[in-house]
Amino acid sequence: MYARTQNENGTYNTRCLYCFMTVASAVETPEELDQVEARHFCPEKVLSQLVAAERQHSDHAH
Numbered sequence: 058m059y060a061r062t063q064n065e066n067g068t069y070n071t072r073c074l075y076c077f078m079t080v081a082s083a084v085e086t087p088e089e090l091d092q093v094e095a096r097h098f099c100p101e102k103v104l105s106q107l108v109a110a111e112r113q114h115s116d117h118a119h
């Protein structure tokens with residue numbers, strides 16, 4: 058998941074909604090946004106997947 062914003066000069070910024078890191082700024086085309094987002098290695102996303110995997114091993118008692 059990424060939050061894309063457009064600058065006044067027409068370029069784009071994209072920010073990762075998992076780690077809140079700005080993945081790219083001043084990107085000129087949506088196609089390039091797709092590429093930089095695909096390249097983003099998100100530490101938070103990996104972590105949340107690990108936590109989800111751990112939860113599957115435990116029972117659901119809270």
Ligand SMILES: [Zn+2]
Nearest residue numbers: 073075076099
């Ligand atoms: Zn991220």
